Amino acid sequence: MNIDNFVKGKAVVVFDPPFYRLIIENTFDDNYEVAKVTLGTSEPSAYSINNLINKKWSRFRFYQKTTDEVDISEKRINPKRLQRISRKEVSKGIGTKAQQALKEQSQLEKKTSKNKKSEYNREKKLMNFKMKQHKKMEKHKGH
Template structure:
């Protein structure tokens, strides 16, 4: 039984396709540069269908793993989840999310600074009160 997996990753500044192939004891990996723009589904299919035989796989051995039977419907659901986008849809939404994250970081920093200043102020008040108690002696 041969298992294969294709993963598309963004490794700044290029998108890369990583092919993995496992057949019993052999584990093989190949990598292809796809370019700077997000590859479309037809490009990926053309790569798999037409150029798969031309890939140069790096080979190593793997420990024997026990493969459990996976229900076909579950396998289909897992494959569907793996292909879905996990990001927010539009560029505007992404920009808003980034702005929100930056404002959250700024608020956190301001809160931390305010807390530190309050602690310092309270410490100085305690010191002054202590000095005031011992003033006459």
């Protein structure tokens, strides 16, 4: 059996003041997924974390991303190329793979929320316009 066919997972509890958060990472083949759960302000026990993972796994919202893992070569890298690579990595932003994936997920959620809100506002304006037109027509019906 090849070990790459198994799901590799990791759960980390992080204190992000004032809350404790549970970050769950899974890797399967070329898929990488991450979920973040807020645990509360008090330090969680191992029992409560295990209970949460075992009983409420289906409620976690995982953000999926395909991994583009680059094979590390053993040959010497040109210093200029190394500078370009490091500059590119720094411009991407600082953080772990999980943090970057969670950031992308929050940006995506913001975008969808904004689209829903603008659609709702357009519909609301249209309804108000139709209502005013209807009132106007009713007002002038008798004359």
